[in-house]
Amino acid sequence: MKKMLASLTVSLSLVVTVASAQQAANLDQLLTQLEQGKIAQSAQNQAREAEFKAKVNQQQRMLNDINQQRDSALVLSAQLEQQFETNEVSLANKSDALDKRLGELKELFGVLQQVSGDTRSKFQTSVISAEIANRGEFLDQFAQSMGSSAKLASIEEIERLWFELQREMTESGKIKQFNRDVVLANGESKQAVVTRVGGFNLISNGKYLEYIDETGTVAELIRQPSSRYLNTADALIDNIAQGSSEPTAFALDPTGGSILSLLVQAPDSRERIDQGGPIGYIILGIGLIGLLIALERLINLVIVGRKVNRQLKTDVASSDNPLGRVMQVKDKHPNLDTESLELKLSESILRELPKLSSKLTLIKIISVVAPLIGLLGTVTGMINTFQAITLFGTGDPKLMAGGISQALVTTVLGLVVAIPMVFIFAYLNGRSKGIINILQQESTGIIAERSERVEQGQGA
Structure with a gap:
């Protein structure tokens, strides 16, 4: 390393000598220029050395400050680690105490979470949701809150879940009519009177409808069942319009639309021949x-x-x-x-x-x-x-x-x-x-x- 520095110094001296030789008219001038350059370089080096010595104390103070910060951080880390261990013990004790206090309520909350999930799945396919919208939002929030250990179900939430279940059962035994937009088979949307037969089927203008939970829309089946089923739908609507209380034969789907979707997909005689x-x-x-x-x-x-x-x-x-x-x-x-x-x-x-x-x-x-x-x-x-x-x-x-x-x-x-x-x-x-x-x-x-x-x- 020292040899490299010596070689670099010699090279710089040669460069300065060559540059000076190009400017000096004779050897005396060149000697004078070299002496002046040596004096200027010595003065510059002394100035740099003085500046470095002046900053030694400053660097020492910075080092002392950093060491103090490090020692403080180590002390704080030890304190936090001790506090963490203490908190873990306290949390475990409180969790055990909470489990003991909950007792059978913990099983109840688990059942409530499962029931809310099953009910949400039921509402997704229930035709009652075509009349009563946004029933699933509460169930989603309830299931999420029940899934979090930081929050337990309140009395109001439990009563709301019971209310939704009871309303589903009550509405399943009713035949009601309501107005809403219906997507026709040709893709057009039209305001129409929809008749809901319990929790089984939706009909309008003598045709069967389906409820699509993903979009929240009611659409007319592109392919309707045979005429003997459509005739029962017409008869039911006529009896409702006349206010008749006589029993009416109606072809309903107890699965809420699953059997009907399979029925309309079954090929007719012409398709079988094809x-x-x-x-x-x-x-x-x-x-x-x-x-x-x-x-x-x-x-x-x-x-x-x-x-x-x-x-x-x-x-x-x-x-x-x-x-x-x-x-x-x-x-x-x-x-x-x-x-x-x-x-x-x-x-x-x-x-x-x-x-x-x-x-x-x-x-x-x-x-x-x-x-x-x-x-x-x-x-x-x-x-x-x-x-x-x-x-x-x-x-x-x-x-x-x-x-x-x-x-x-x-x-x-x-x-x-x-x-x-x-x-x-x-x-x-x-x-x-x-x-x-x-x-x-x-x-x-x-x-x-x-x-x-x-x-x-x-x-x-």
Whole structure:
């Protein structure tokens, strides 16, 4: 370190010498300048040394003051530590004394805290809060104060909690009407008369409402339940308007809206059919075609059956019904032998068979094909389900709901179409065979009559 200072001093001397040499005209002037600089530097160093000595006493006084402050702080720290220990002992003793004095009240306060929390949760979903607002603020403050050990519940707070519970029970047994803003299904807010049915439901203008605690608003359900529930709401409002005391049937939700929200989320018939996808619509189309064919066959067979029954009551053959056309064969061939007439009648009956059993085979085919197409939709839906499982796993059932819905709905639609088609085919086939049996019976009667006549002629 000393070597570095010496080198620095030499360097500064060289710099000063070089600078002086540049200004001095000869060596004498340079010597004079160096002597003057040495004298000035010595005077400056002496001044600095005198200033430092003058401040030594001041620095010593500051050091003494700091030491005194440190000693005072240490004494105060010891005193505070002793006081802290004393306070801890005193606090523990007072806490024990407080617990002994509280006794069973401590359990009571715990129960009150739990009841206030449960009641606050109840008020969040209660439709009574739509009429009586801001009931939860007191319960929040009460629960917070009960949670703090520094404050115990007062008699007024306990009575207020009891009052809120009693008011909830009392209002649950009343049907009241009040005015307030209602958010309609289209998003508009409108002042309306709201009817509260106990603590179960809110209705207005024959529609069900819901209470939203987060925003404190009453909104109309975007999707209303079926008409049979809405009719009961209209009947209740009419009875209230008329002041009638007669009992009124009303569809209420004992859960305060939970069951109603699930009910309106359940898909209706149209939505269930939509879940079947294209295959479901194909099944319904085939079923509609089969129904139209069956209707046409039923009308035709009923008309033909009536004409055949009329023909049975007369001996005059008519060409507007199968039995009349069969009977005309006998009239056209009066002298034909029995065997030939039998062949002619069989030919005539065979000619009528396609008309009577027309399209019945198609109905039978539809009854067989419909469940097969439904099975095809089931397989397609399960393929979609397994693909969703492969891509996303089984964590979210909603991803698989589409495939499962298609798998189940198409099977149901196939059976819905097939089962009626089986009964329709059986009924129409029975009517057709009934008419054919009449034709065969009458044909057999004609042959028997002709054979008897021939035998009587031969015997004569």
